[in-house]
Amino acid sequence: xxKQELEKVAGNGLINRRHLLGLGLAGVGVAASxxxxxxxxxxxxxxxxxxxxxxxxxxxxGSRSKFANDMQRLSGNPNPLYPGGxxxxxxxxxxxxxxxxxxxxxxxxxAGIPDIxxxxxxxxxxxxxxxxLVFSYEDLLRYPMISxxxxxxxxxNSGTLFGPNPADGTAQSIHGLVSGAEWTGIPLSTLLDExxxxxxxxxxxxxxxxxxxxxxxxxxxxxxxxxxxALFQNGEPVRPEQGYPMRLFVPGCExxxxxxxxxxxxxxxxxxxxxxxxxxxxxxxxxxxxxxFTYPMxxxxxxxxxxxxxxxxxxxxxxxxxxxWSGRGSIRRVEVSADGGRSWADAMIQSHQSEKALARFRxxxxxxxxxxILQSRATDSQGNxxxxxxxxxxxxGNISTYHFHGxxxxxxxTAGDIANVYA
Amino acid sequence: xxxxxxxxxxxxxxxxxxxGISGTVFAQSLGSPISExxxxxxxxxxxxxxxxxxxxxxxxLQGKIIFESRCSACHGMGGEGTSAATRLVxxxxxxxxxxxxxxxSYWPHASTLFDYVQRAMPADAPxxxxxxxxxxVIAYILxxxxxxxxxxxxxxxxxxxxxxxxxDGFIDRSQAL
Numbered sequence: 001x002x003k004q005e006l007e008k009v010a011g012n013g014l015i016n017r018r019h020l021l022g023l024g025l026a027g028v029g030v031a032a033s034x035x036x037x038x039x040x041x042x043x044x045x046x047x048x049x050x051x052x053x054x055x056x057x058x059x060x061x062g063s064r065s066k067f068a069n070d071m072q073r074l075s076g077n078p079n080p081l082y083p084g085g086x087x088x089x090x091x092x093x094x095x096x097x098x099x100x101x102x103x104x105x106x107x108x109x110x111a112g113i114p115d116i117x118x119x120x121x122x123x124x125x126x127x128x129x130x131x132x133l134v135f136s137y138e139d140l141l142r143y144p145m146i147s148x149x150x151x152x153x154x155x156x157n158s159g160t161l162f163g164p165n166p167a168d169g170t171a172q173s174i175h176g177l178v179s180g181a182e183w184t185g186i187p188l189s190t191l192l193d194e195x196x197x198x199x200x201x202x203x204x205x206x207x208x209x210x211x212x213x214x215x216x217x218x219x220x221x222x223x224x225x226x227x228x229x230a231l232f233q234n235g236e237p238v239r240p241e242q243g244y245p246m247r248l249f250v251p252g253c254e255x256x257x258x259x260x261x262x263x264x265x266x267x268x269x270x271x272x273x274x275x276x277x278x279x280x281x282x283x284x285x286x287x288x289x290x291x292x293f294t295y296p297m298x299x300x301x302x303x304x305x306x307x308x309x310x311x312x313x314x315x316x317x318x319x320x321x322x323x324x325w326s327g328r329g330s331i332r333r334v335e336v337s338a339d340g341g342r343s344w345a346d347a348m349i350q351s352h353q354s355e356k357a358l359a360r361f362r363x364x365x366x367x368x369x370x371x372x373i374l375q376s377r378a379t380d381s382q383g384n385x386x387x388x389x390x391x392x393x394x395x396x397g398n399i400s401t402y403h404f405h406g407x408x409x410x411x412x413x414t415a416g417d418i419a420n421v422y423a
Numbered sequence: 424x425x426x427x428x429x430x431x432x433x434x435x436x437x438x439x440x441x442x443g444i445s446g447t448v449f450a451q452s453l454g455s456p457i458s459e460x461x462x463x464x465x466x467x468x469x470x471x472x473x474x475x476x477x478x479x480x481x482x483x484l485q486g487k488i489i490f491e492s493r494c495s496a497c498h499g500m501g502g503e504g505t506s507a508a509t510r511l512v513x514x515x516x517x518x519x520x521x522x523x524x525x526x527x528s529y530w531p532h533a534s535t536l537f538d539y540v541q542r543a544m545p546a547d548a549p550x551x552x553x554x555x556x557x558x559x560v561i562a563y564i565l566x567x568x569x570x571x572x573x574x575x576x577x578x579x580x581x582x583x584x585x586x587x588x589x590x591d592g593f594i595d596r597s598q599a600l
Contacts, residue, residue, distance in 0.1 A: 081497045081505070082546050111549060125454070126462055133454030142453055194452050205468050211549045213467060213542040219597045264466065271597075272470045273532045275539035282593065284524070288516045293597035328600070399521055 006366065010345035012338035013366040017348040020362055073104055074172050084112020089176025092304045098323065098358040100179035102234050107241045108154050111212035114261055118245040127266035130196030137245050140231060143186045149357045151325040153178040153297045155254035155281055159401035161408060162393060166420045171307040174420060180358035183249050184232035189224045197267060205272040206248050207264035216257040217271030218250065226251050229262060252327030252356035253295040256281050286397040296327035298405030299386050301334050301378035312416030315369045321362045326380035331359040333379040338365055340373035340409065340423045372412040373423045389422060469538040473583040476537065479555035480578030486563030489556055493545045502567045512567045516589055527568030531593050533585040536561045
């Protein structure tokens, strides 16, 4: 197909997503283009050395290619006064699809990762129940389980974008506190029913077995809905940094309430008002009132490629790709702009559009060497549309920096350099 | 489990298979009964109604000594903090500029201070303070914020009477869709 036949559907080079099916673009990275660059005439292909001797055989536990080792989570400098605090961010700019490998799933800890022997771990359900119960890990493995694909996002993800100046960052450093996985576990309602919820119970208080014994409160009606006790992540036991041997998983909601290393669920009439739902994870408005228990994550999308600190080496057709998600439903639509939001084109949504899961989107874009501002805008199944950064910051102010879900802008300059900007 | 319940569960199971629903039906109860008295040393939750406060107590003066040796490396000798996140004292939610949010200016419940220090502080040795030491340390933090007198013996009864300046500053959004 020649360039002239590509149907432009929005300003500054966006091409009809249908061309993804015929362009042979799938899988091309940011450095590739559709410009026909013939192979160097002096280059003759030979049989490579690895095709001439057998490699190592099967192994008990797999590892990635040593040539792919540069794909790493990004964490800040450790604070010696606060051992175990902090976070690490997923390399969104290097990942594809909508499932994050467990080794690269983002982390957020408040007192480090406990080294839990599952045979010694207990899960207690007590408080306003007819019969307080204690479960071992072995007990829980015997319950029927469900498997669901969900995103998980830290409430503080992208929070730097509330600030007055755009961060000089990457998709990973700005947005990397979101990941997607298949979670397998037991519906919390199963175990609450077994303990017998007393009629006056209105809340659950969930506490982890880490050194911070981190606690969060969740209304009982939410807890009885789609909340699960997750034992497996992408098919294997939940990793220690994700809560081994078990974590609460509250789909669509700020990651902090999916309490890791879950050990206690206490039913009560009122919330516990733990530190992490009063001092932290609350949203102070411009009128100085603060919103408490703001659980669902907003309708959001991020372009992961091309993205911050990448460089377009030559003019031509690129695949603009990213992820979209909503804490209130599935992703119905993702639009992409290459001219800072003046015109928009629909991207192809590649993934199955599961509720509260990451959806991969893609659209071809021809860069002709000029300035461009790439943006994406998601719409969910409830009709929620991702707001502009300006409208979000105008509405919420920047006293608190949780729940940023505004449209973010990657500026491409004439040299092909890409940077986060406010546009 | 009673025979009746077993029968109900089994019939529910067969119904769900017929209906093609995978999921949550289970045939047995595997949790072991435990009593609240067995959980006394395990349950650290101290909500605002005071139901989780233990015995013990003490004053800000006693707390100052503990604070200076166990807390000041991060929180400063006077609770001024070594970073915005570790500041405990001062601030004003109604200030013209961006408000500084601390225990004194922001936290709505005194119970949270007890609960958090008991479960998570000091960061390098959580749960190493006795209940009385927790009362004393939080008495000092509350006193530095001008919320209680230095002479007040903070205990399960007096802590229940402490009102935080920003107690009406929060809006419950837990049922928002």
